[in-house]
Amino acid sequence: MRLLHTMLRVGDLQKSIDFYTTILEMKLLRQSENNEYKYTLAFLGYGDETDNTVLELTYNWGTTEYDLGNAYGHIAIESDDIYATCEKIKAMGGQVTREPGPVKGGTTVIAFVKDPDGYMIELINKKDAGKGLGL
Numbered sequence: 831m832r833l834l835h836t837m838l839r840v841g842d843l844q845k846s847i848d849f850y851t852t853i854l855e856m857k858l859l860r861q862s863e864n865n866e867y868k869y870t871l872a873f874l875g876y877g878d879e880t881d882n883t884v885l886e887l888t889y890n891w892g893t894t895e896y897d898l899g900n901a902y903g904h905i906a907i908e909s910d911d912i913y914a915t916c917e918k919i920k921a922m923g924g925q926v927t928r929e930p931g932p933v934k935g936g937t938t939v940i941a942f943v944k945d946p947d948g949y950m951i952e953l954i955n956k957k958d959a960g961k962g963l964g965l
Contacts, residue, residue: 843889
């Protein structure tokens with residue numbers, strides 16, 4: 831078995847696609863509409879779905895916002911240069927909610943940003959990715 835995708839419901843599909851493709855440099859892999867049930871799906875990622883886990887954005891027509899609840903945590907994305915990535919996000923109008931720096935009690939360099947719908951994204955410096963949290 832393998833992890834295929836994570837689905838997020840979004841209120842403005844194009845704004846979310848722009849955020850993930852322009853700011854976080856994912857590729858729009860495919861998009862489809864379902865006229866009968868009034869929704870659009872967009873799949874984005876850093877590589878082909880056959881070999882990579884991707885992000886599914888779901889836009890339910892006419893719904894512009896969601897209650898995110900208190901159970902959702904975040905998705906994590908590896909960054910070659912977390913400091914430059916955060917500067918780019920801020921320069922493009924994105925929201926960095928935790929500036930890059932070591933995780934509390936550890937050495938792994940992380941940062942947190944929010945997407946247009948308020949979903950949290952943890953950025954992890956590439957040299958630290960896959961090492962737990964350097965605790």
